[in-house]
Amino acid sequence: MIRRLVLALDDRLGAVPFLRHALRKAFPDHWSFMLGEVALYCFLFILASGTYLTFFFHPSAHHVVYDGTSVPSLHGRTMSDAYASVLRISFETRAGLLIRQAHHWCALVFAAAIIVHMSRVFFTGAFRKPRDLNWTVGLTLLLLVMGDGFTGYSLPDDQLSGAGLRIADSIALAIPVVGSWVAYLFFGGGFPSPEITNRLYAIHILFIPLALGALIALHLAILWRQKHTQFPGRGKREDNVTGSPLWPTYTVKSLALMAATFGGLLLLGGLVEINPVWLYGPYDPWTIASPAQPDWYVGWLDGALRVAPPWAMHLFGHTISALLWPGIVLPLFFFGALYAWPWVERFVTRDRAYHELLQLPWQNPLRTSFGVAALTFAGMLLLAGSDDIQARLWHVSVQQLAWFYRVGVLVFPPVAAAIAWRICVELQSRHAYEEDHPARVVLKRGGEGGFEEEPVPTP
Amino acid sequence: MNRSEKRGELHAALWLGLSIAGSIAFAAAYVLGGSTQAQGVALALACFGIAGALVTWSRELLPHGQVVDEQHPLRAPEAERADAVSRLLSGEAEIVGRRTWLVRLGWSAVGFLGLAALFPARSLGPSPQGQIGTSSWKSGLRLVREDGSLVRAELLEVGSVVTAFPEGLVGPDHAMNMANDAIMLVRVQQDALHLPDARRDWAPRGFIAYSKVCTHAGCPVALYRQGPQQLMCPCHQSTFDVLDGGSVVFGPAARSLPQLPLQIDADGTVRASGTMSGFVGPDAWETSSG
Amino acid sequence: MIALLAAAVLTLASETSAGQPKPPLAHATVPARGDAIKVGGDLYALHCLACHGDKLQGTPQAPGLMNSGAASVDFQLSTGRMPLEVPGTEPMRGPPSFPRDQIDAIIAYVVSHGAKGPDKPAVHSNGDLTRGRKLYEENCEACHGATATGAVAGFGWLAPALLQSTPLQTAEAVRTGPGIMPKFDERVLPQADLDALAAYVDSLHHPDDRGGYSLASAGPVGEGLVAWIAGLGITVVLMFAVGETLKAKPRG
Numbered sequence A: 001m002i003r004r005l006v007l008a009l010d011d012r013l014g015a016v017p018f019l020r021h022a023l024r025k026a027f028p029d030h031w032s033f034m035l036g037e038v039a040l041y042c043f044l045f046i047l048a049s050g051t052y053l054t055f056f057f058h059p060s061a062h063h064v065v066y067d068g069t070s071v072p073s074l075h076g077r078t079m080s081d082a083y084a085s086v087l088r089i090s091f092e093t094r095a096g097l098l099i100r101q102a103h104h105w106c107a108l109v110f111a112a113a114i115i116v117h118m119s120r121v122f123f124t125g126a127f128r129k130p131r132d133l134n135w136t137v138g139l140t141l142l143l144l145v146m147g148d149g150f151t152g153y154s155l156p157d158d159q160l161s162g163a164g165l166r167i168a169d170s171i172a173l174a175i176p177v178v179g180s181w182v183a184y185l186f187f188g189g190g191f192p193s194p195e196i197t198n199r200l201y202a203i204h205i206l207f208i209p210l211a212l213g214a215l216i217a218l219h220l221a222i223l224w225r226q227k228h229t230q231f232p233g234r235g236k237r238e239d240n241v242t243g244s245p246l247w248p249t250y251t252v253k254s255l256a257l258m259a260a261t262f263g264g265l266l267l268l269g270g271l272v273e274i275n276p277v278w279l280y281g282p283y284d285p286w287t288i289a290s291p292a293q294p295d296w297y298v299g300w301l302d303g304a305l306r307v308a309p310p311w312a313m314h315l316f317g318h319t320i321s322a323l324l325w326p327g328i329v330l331p332l333f334f335f336g337a338l339y340a341w342p343w344v345e346r347f348v349t350r351d352r353a354y355h356e357l358l359q360l361p362w363q364n365p366l367r368t369s370f371g372v373a374a375l376t377f378a379g380m381l382l383l384a385g386s387d388d389i390q391a392r393l394w395h396v397s398v399q400q401l402a403w404f405y406r407v408g409v410l411v412f413p414p415v416a417a418a419i420a421w422r423i424c425v426e427l428q429s430r431h432a433y434e435e436d437h438p439a440r441v442v443l444k445r446g447g448e449g450g451f452e453e454e455p456v457p458t459p
Numbered sequence B: 001m002n003r004s005e006k007r008g009e010l011h012a013a014l015w016l017g018l019s020i021a022g023s024i025a026f027a028a029a030y031v032l033g034g035s036t037q038a039q040g041v042a043l044a045l046a047c048f049g050i051a052g053a054l055v056t057w058s059r060e061l062l063p064h065g066q067v068v069d070e071q072h073p074l075r076a077p078e079a080e081r082a083d084a085v086s087r088l089l090s091g092e093a094e095i096v097g098r099r100t101w102l103v104r105l106g107w108s109a110v111g112f113l114g115l116a117a118l119f120p121a122r123s124l125g126p127s128p129q130g131q132i133g134t135s136s137w138k139s140g141l142r143l144v145r146e147d148g149s150l151v152r153a154e155l156l157e158v159g160s161v162v163t164a165f166p167e168g169l170v171g172p173d174h175a176m177n178m179a180n181d182a183i184m185l186v187r188v189q190q191d192a193l194h195l196p197d198a199r200r201d202w203a204p205r206g207f208i209a210y211s212k213v214c215t216h217a218g219c220p221v222a223l224y225r226q227g228p229q230q231l232m233c234p235c236h237q238s239t240f241d242v243l244d245g246g247s248v249v250f251g252p253a254a255r256s257l258p259q260l261p262l263q264i265d266a267d268g269t270v271r272a273s274g275t276m277s278g279f280v281g282p283d284a285w286e287t288s289s290g
Numbered sequence C: 001m002i003a004l005l006a007a008a009v010l011t012l013a014s015e016t017s018a019g020q021p022k023p024p025l026a027h028a029t030v031p032a033r034g035d036a037i038k039v040g041g042d043l044y045a046l047h048c049l050a051c052h053g054d055k056l057q058g059t060p061q062a063p064g065l066m067n068s069g070a071a072s073v074d075f076q077l078s079t080g081r082m083p084l085e086v087p088g089t090e091p092m093r094g095p096p097s098f099p100r101d102q103i104d105a106i107i108a109y110v111v112s113h114g115a116k117g118p119d120k121p122a123v124h125s126n127g128d129l130t131r132g133r134k135l136y137e138e139n140c141e142a143c144h145g146a147t148a149t150g151a152v153a154g155f156g157w158l159a160p161a162l163l164q165s166t167p168l169q170t171a172e173a174v175r176t177g178p179g180i181m182p183k184f185d186e187r188v189l190p191q192a193d194l195d196a197l198a199a200y201v202d203s204l205h206h207p208d209d210r211g212g213y214s215l216a217s218a219g220p221v222g223e224g225l226v227a228w229i230a231g232l233g234i235t236v237v238l239m240f241a242v243g244e245t246l247k248a249k250p251r252g
């Protein structure tokens, strides 16, 4: 069977040379190289679960009166068809709630996996030439995932999604000169336009998934062409890659990871409640619940909105909204810096060579401190985005806590960077010392029957 | 077959058995209408079983040999690179030649096509002109609650609050109006107010109304702190002073809440006696004053 | 950061259960109805007078009680908010310090001394849930949260969780507006609305968590935490299982 298939394909496509090469392609099996695969499997899962949900979801702002019995406190309530269909998915479609929850969990894990994967790539210098190209593809994937997450969060037309959209609309309005046109064209009029659910749906299930699929294919094709990087070690050189062969060893490992990822998502989907929209209620634009937060991958933006200073400017009879800084300028700068980093590093270090061997974080203090600062910055913003929940826990004033984060967002990143720098330099000098003063020696039988000490050569 | 291999096979078989049991359990839970928890655990077991079996397989049954791939330089030899570039350039020269004006015209045509393609984008939404920051409030409109019932002066005592809308513009068909027209009507001790002179009679008998749409990012400013007389927005905690014309006490909002001037008829009907004192909702390019 | 948030969620989870038990104050016996005012007076003198004044007039520490009727006093005492251990702090729910009969005695005393505020409201158990939910969303959830688990109310104040609030206590709070909460009397919120609201709040004591463990209803914040710790955690463990770790560099 397999034999015939292979031969038939080779007859028609000349597939055998590729296959021979592909089957024994080396995949480094350091565990951290699998983080990207988790993200990949999240994509598969989210695509499959999402497709199932599209069969039942109605992307419509059309008003219906809820006559179901699953949520007694909503009986007789006027709501959008979109919200009502989510209630039906959750309560009347068998396994619907499981799939819906696993789908949402998958979005959260997906973004987290991408960020951890990117951190690995960043801190080990895997993005250096020739992989700077794939770094930009990966970063774009992260942005697309966040966009798909936010549009998905906005679809059920519950209280939280409505509040999130209102804020998104306000950020669009803050764009200088054309903001109101952008907002009106994107949302189909003033807020809340009945068009919006439908549009978000097209973006959520068509545009972004297509772009994701295409870019993931590109990401993998580039990876295939450029091959993997590897950590330095015995027998590992700039001009080779060592690892398990794709077939059979790595395939088995990777499938294990896929099955485990799916299992984990289903376990979360079954056991841990996520986005219980029936508790939040349908969106009425004049009501709001507290606390109101977005999903975590947008939380840093919400945090930025909370701690940003109220700097509106009035110029020549026009207004520059205070939302411009945290809502638009800051994300542009942050992601712009991440896009630019491979080239910035090349410019600063004047290192234009190819790099196939990875570095350990301490080997490059500049990069490591920049990365630590960026993560600290985003982390502080993310924390600031839940300051009201923290204030409630610790029973402090949320206003004071907001001030803490206002200062902390500016102070902690450079402090963390300085600490990281110090640690790197410390480790560097320790390694340098150990290399100068080898701790171990091998004894070699000398010519005249005696022994000679000889350091073990470092690879 | 050695012993460790046997053990490995046994382990993998157990995992696979677990997986099959999970799948059957899921099917049963589906058919019998079992809870989400039962379905999720069963299906997760089915997946974890396969994962476990494959892990066992890779650790105990597969050879651990490593392979080494050559990392060939990606770049082509210099001669080939130069050749590729020159082919590209010579092709371009053949296309362009001395016909630069034609090429320019060609690019313009493409540009015009691009512009033309932008026109349908206009259908995506109505013009925002004159819409930004507006509400339906006009002098004389009576205040009603969300269910359409009239707001009367005897409704509120000091320390109470209701959300109100202009009469005739409530209900599911007016969601967009309601989003921007909503006001917080509170009643405070009249002598506690310190409004600017121009607003002296905007709050008869201590009835004072502010837009419920946050000037920061548009969330409803629904949290009324009755003692300190503040309105707070649960989204980013912008806080506004009720007694002082809605000025910002704290938070990222850059602009006071717009106030709605009120009047109370002899029969206790509460009406707007003017329009909102400023732009309703978040700032935009157009919201230049207030 | 993750550890910090994890601690946060754990605290959040435990916080929704009951507060710390307070030692019961001395149990005076309340023999007959006629003596209630007198017993109430004794209790008042012992536990309330220092802050609220001997004529209910209030002191710099605490407001007077002349506008507090039975509803207010019953709410404050039956939810354990009063007597306050540290005057001037925000009263928090806890086990009541007095048994039912003593609370009634204090109410009788306060009311007999001319306090005129709302009487204990009536609540009927047949409130309309849909109506109650609508009212809750418009008037309550901006402070107490969509699932009534409480939230910040600004400048150090908390809007408490309502998960232990009895329908009567809910109604009393609505009618009297304790702390910085606004009040809603029967003109704003007629009896049927009050019943509806109390019924809905009561229904939130057992939220419909069909989706599974509710993460203390912390919303997307708790969910993000779980996604990082559990979701990614599971897969990282597996990656360790099938992958290799960095072998110690052989040294010279």
Ligand code: FES
Residues within 6 Å of the ligand: B214, B215, B216, B217, B218, B219, B233, B234, B235, B236, B237, B238, B251, B252, B253
């Ligand atoms: S929307 Fe009100 S504070 Fe941001």
